[in-house]
Amino acid sequence: MKAARERFVLGVVLLIFVGTAWGESGTMKGPFGCHGAGEATKMNEDLSQWVGKFWCTTYSNMGRGPFHHGAWTCTGATEVRNGGMAAGGGYCTITHPGGDTIEVRWDVDRPGPFNDFTTKARCISGSGKYAGIQCHYIGKWNPGVVGPDGQFIGYIEAEYTLP
């Protein structure tokens, strides 16, 4: 009986240790909806530069995690060639219902038309329960949907680790 109790206590201690040392990690997928506002400068017939901000919201198909119910405020500078996304990047702050934030750096990963390109990003910092977060994600704008007032829709696939 005593041996069984000792094994149980040892198991609990090990679980706590492992949980503390490994932290939390996971993956998520979910829809990504944004609205952009900015200025475009036409350089020549084929090339324009767009600089502005965009505001997004994300849901996780898991219903939880660092990107679920995230409100994004992003900066961006993009190069538009032949009517498609050629290059670009910027930063985002993701605010959660409790006020904790995650900051990310994003870049165009695979150029393409506005309804078929990808972006990639990584976490650079976090606050509150997201302090020390590490993450990377792919934003898939395929098939993207672009609304008449600067709305655009895609999907995000992310991996993250919390300390």
Place this chain on the structure above:
Amino acid sequence: MFVAQRISLMHRVTSITGAVLVCWWGCAAADSIPKSGTASVHSGWSSSGQLKDLGDNHAVWTGVYWGTSFNDAGKGMLHKMAWSCPGVTIIHGGAYVHHGYCVLTDSDGDKIFGTSEGKGPAEGLDLVGVVTYEGGTGKFSGIQGSHTYRCSGIGADGQAFCRQEASYRLP
């Protein structure tokens, strides 16, 4: 809270909205939808507008909500639609009433039009209300019905998350 977020938007400079990100209708055609039915939908929003303080706890906000919506089933009514909802919110003593008009656009460019009437705060949420469809174009031509919405504000830039429950009928 939602109203407080809007106040911060007074200083936002909205220049050429989505100048580069305008219509790109080469998208894949949207799924056809049944002639009638219901839909559970989630959506994300941003907003921009101006708040006019009228004094004695009275104020009026005028502006536009922009949203994107997703059917919980991953297809069907209101899935992957872009929303524009200009409107006015009358604020008095911490409560507010919203009147607006929405146009919803899908990837084919087909549209749904409808009035939006809301109020808040209510039921622990920042805004609850209903959009009543007044018609549409393309596959949504002659649409009748409505959806309720329940929204919570988040962040400092006028963003919000909403849930919609829709019921509709097509001719």
